Amino acid sequence: MNPIVYATPVFFALIGLELWQAHRRKARAYDFADTLCSIGLGAVSQVTEVFSKALMLGIYVLVYEHLRLFTLDAHSVAVWLGALLLYDFLYYWHHRLGHEVGVLWAAHVVHHQSEAFNLSTALRQTSSNFLFGWIFYLPLAVLGVPPLVWIGVALIDLLYQYWIHTEQIGKLGWFDRVFASPSNHRVHHGVNDRYLDKNYGGILILWDRLFGTYADEDDDEPVIYGTRAPLRRYDPLWANLEGYAALARDAWRTRRWADKFNVWIKPPGWRPADLAAADPKPAFDPYTRPRYAPAVPRAVQLHAGLQFLLLMLAGTDCLSRAPQLPWAWGAAYVAWNVLSMTAICAWLEGSRRGLALDLIRLLAALAMLLSGGRWFGAPLDTLPLLGLAVLVAASAAAALLAAFSGRRRTVAA
Structure with a gap:
């Protein structure tokens, strides 16, 4: 394991x-x-x-x-x-x-x-x-x-x-x-x-x-955490892709062929001269930048917390069984876990995608349980707790999704 x-x-x-x-x-x-x-x-x-x-x-x-x-x-x-x-x-x-x-x-x-x-x-x-x-x-x-x-x-x-x-x-x-x-x-x-x-x-x-890369922590200058180009999202897929997307965007837009290569190997923040002139970035000031913390209603926190705990159970099962599963079952299990985490984070962002993603992942789980009595390759009699957890997750989500369907918020700026 x-x-x-x-x-x-x-x-x-x-x-x-x-x-x-x-x-x-x-x-x-x-x-x-x-x-x-x-x-x-x-x-x-x-x-x-x-x-x-x-x-x-x-x-x-x-x-x-x-x-x-x-x-x-x-x-x-x-x-x-x-x-x-x-x-x-x-x-x-x-x-x-x-x-x-x-x-x-x-x-x-x-x-x-x-x-x-x-x-x-x-x-x-x-x-x-x-x-x-x-x-x-x-x-x-x-x-x-x-x-x-x-x-x-x-x-x-x-x-x-x-x-x-x-x-x-x-x-x-x-x-x-x-x-x-x-x-x-x-x-x-x-x-x-x-x-x-x-x-x-x-x-x-x-x-x-x-x-020569050492620095002491100065008690007179508190550390400000994050990145100089803040993500301002919770989405795990975008968190993993946004850096590559920014590099690909600059490589596509810059005119010089050398710069199309250089954007990938130069230090973070470097931009070709033509892009820097046409679309300059504002000066960085960490002391005035607002922290990304969209308000999350208590009911959404309860929903996200419950789904997260159940997802940790499923994730543990995925880690313990995926190497022994056929490739297709293992890949499907991984994809379901990633989709589930994306849905949870969408709720926390206040994104309208949370409703659709939750419905998709829960319907997929229920369809698998009801049609074949198996959970990503494993018979449910060997995974009673996980099967029960998924059913509880589905019922809890159904109630909460109905409650929130008319109160969806846009993503915080």
């Missing part, structure tokens, strides 16, 4: 602990809609990676089998420690170039789109990392790091970074000078001039000190 499935209860327990600590400090750590959508983007990332991870692992194994220079022992502690250190070094460059190359930023930007900073932000992950992310770790395969060790150290590096996404832990003295920490990572998520494009380290912050 996917290790993230086992880690999920720990993630939510720590979110609860963070909420408790914020309450003690009389601080507001979470926004309901932003939190649901950040966690939802993580869930979408995990279910879509059911297939993309197989591709990345396949490439790694191919390089390991045919191009490795050494054969390292997967049972050696020294091999694991060396692989973790090298992985963290390669992660630094992957992360850094993700901020310095347009097409790589189009994937990584998903993680930075939230204007909040809490443990749910850590779960906010891209679904398109498989396009180029695997390239950075092939040196491990060439050196002979066994695939199992690569998977293990990648998971350690990823899980370590969860706890550093919080405002509830202050500066940690000497620890901040050696390791990635909450203070260091708050800086990384900042759009303030002094914080921009700093502190890329995953476990060690020493890489930033070595390569």
Whole structure:
């Protein structure tokens, strides 16, 4: 089973602990809609990676089998420690170039789109990392790091970074000078001039000190989170596609052929001279920009919260079974989960699409249950809880959709 499935209860327990600590400090750590959508983007990332991870692992194994220079022992502690250190070094460059190359930023930007900073932000992950992310770790395969060790150290590096996404832990003295920490990572998520494009380290912050990308958190300048081109949406599909769409739009519109290529490899925010002159962007001022937080009626919050909890159950089932399902069933299950999260976020945006998307996904679920007695390839007698959950979701949604059908709001500006 996917290790993230086992880690999920720990993630939510720590979110609860963070909420408790914020309450003690009389601080507001979470926004309901932003939190649901950040966690939802993580869930979408995990279910879509059911297939993309197989591709990345396949490439790694191919390089390991045919191009490795050494054969390292997967049972050696020294091999694991060396692989973790090298992985963290390669992660630094992957992360850094993700901020310095347009097409790589189009994937990584998903993680930075939230204007909040809490443990749910850590779960906010891209679904398109498989396009180029695997390239950075092939040196491990060439050196002979066994695939199992690569998977293990990648998971350690990823899980370590969860706890550093919080405002509830202050500066940690000497620890901040050696390791990635909450203070260091708050800086990384900042759009303030002094914080921009700093502190890329995953476990060690020493890489930033070595390569000149380190910055201290200044108590006199609070960090402002988000991106300089704010998303201002909750839609998980658009969150994953908007960076690529902006690059493709500029590549299409610019006249010079060289610039059609350059928009993909230049730093984020770079634009060809003809587009910059014809359509200049306003000066960036993070201190006057309103935060995206459309009002969400309490009834919509209840609907979205219930659907989200049931979707997490379905997502867990998807992660545990999809690798064993026939390709068509697995792809359909992933698509249903993504559609469901998109519907939930549409409700939170106040979009009229929420009604239509909810009806489509719930009718699809009911049709599957009633026609074949199966849930994406599994007999319902093996999944009674999931079948019941989907039926409850359908009935709850039907009542709420009727209540809201005449009170739909437009998307907040």
